[in-house]
Amino acid sequence: MKKKRSLIFLVLLIISFIIYIFGDEVKDTHAKEDKITNELTEAYLEVHYLDVGQADSIFIEINDEMTMLIDAGTNESSETIINYINSLGYNKIDYLIATHPHADHIGGMEKIVEEYEIGNIYMPKVTTNTKTYENLLEEIDNKNLKIKTAKSNVNILNENGLVIDILSPVKNTYDDLNNYSVVLKITYKNVSYLFMGDAEEEVEQQITEDIDADIIKVGHHGSNTSSSIDFLKRVSPTYAIISVGEDNSYSHPHDEILKRYKDIGANVYRTDLNGTITVSTDGNKIAIDTEK
Numbered sequence: 001m002k003k004k005r006s007l008i009f010l011v012l013l014i015i016s017f018i019i020y021i022f023g024d025e026v027k028d029t030h031a032k033e034d035k036i037t038n039e040l041t042e043a044y045l046e047v048h049y050l051d052v053g054q055a056d057s058i059f060i061e062i063n064d065e066m067t068m069l070i071d072a073g074t075n076e077s078s079e080t081i082i083n084y085i086n087s088l089g090y091n092k093i094d095y096l097i098a099t100h101p102h103a104d105h106i107g108g109m110e111k112i113v114e115e116y117e118i119g120n121i122y123m124p125k126v127t128t129n130t131k132t133y134e135n136l137l138e139e140i141d142n143k144n145l146k147i148k149t150a151k152s153n154v155n156i157l158n159e160n161g162l163v164i165d166i167l168s169p170v171k172n173t174y175d176d177l178n179n180y181s182v183v184l185k186i187t188y189k190n191v192s193y194l195f196m197g198d199a200e201e202e203v204e205q206q207i208t209e210d211i212d213a214d215i216i217k218v219g220h221h222g223s224n225t226s227s228s229i230d231f232l233k234r235v236s237p238t239y240a241i242i243s244v245g246e247d248n249s250y251s252h253p254h255d256e257i258l259k260r261y262k263d264i265g266a267n268v269y270r271t272d273l274n275g276t277i278t279v280s281t282d283g284n285k286i287a288i289d290t291e292k
Helices: 001-033 077-086 110-117 129-141 201-206 229-235 255-263
Strands: 047-051 060-064 066-070 094-095 117-123 146-148 153-158 162-168 183-186 191-195 215-217 239-242 265-268 277-281 286-290
Touching: 047 183, 047 191, 060 077, 066 077, 077 110, 094 110, 110 117, 110 129, 201 229, 215 255, 229 255, 239 277, 255 265
Parallel strands: 066 094, 094 117, 117 146, 191 215, 215 239, 239 265
Antiparallel strands: 047 060, 047 277, 060 066, 153 162, 162 183, 183 191, 277 286
């Protein structure tokens, strides 16, 4: 009987030790799971990951009062984006973010600047000699708008429990234009979104800020140049959103990246399969809606 009691005591001791060591991690996982809901009575933040093919464009509504647009797809995407924004009843974009000057991210931005009243424009300090980029700069100049430099440690907004921070570019120069991508983190109360642009593994290693997030816009359309294992462990997302075109020539998203997100327990949504994806929050709960 004494041996049996000793064995039971030993088992209980081991269980207690495991809970002590991993308790915070388990508690955090449950906390994220508890945030998920089918619908919200009222959403403060609504993030629309637009279906613009093999490109990126994300429209954000803040308390039905302010708006943000991160990227504007290709030139062919501009009409789709404008129609979508108009359908929501907006005529102004308070914050316009061009993550980096690749045509699949800024191609439609010239038309956006032309169409809407623009508040603030953030772009990384890098240039390219493409006609698409030059046309965008010309339209910005035509409307007498000023460009603010997007770089790490820049705070865009901090009010009413809403914090919008730029986490990257960290360095002044990169070999790859993708790595100049503006990386944004938006936090409203207890819910966080991370937007990676086309930032690759080099940048993922350089970001030192807290990147834990409930929702991540997957870097570089799900390419294996991004979403490194250590980085995903730090983010630990509940939802992963991939902006990608159907049957694209790059084979995005790559199978190994899909597996990485699955392995960390993230629910993956893709614009090629789900159409436009909307992830809303009231600061405590998260609701997701898809076009398809």
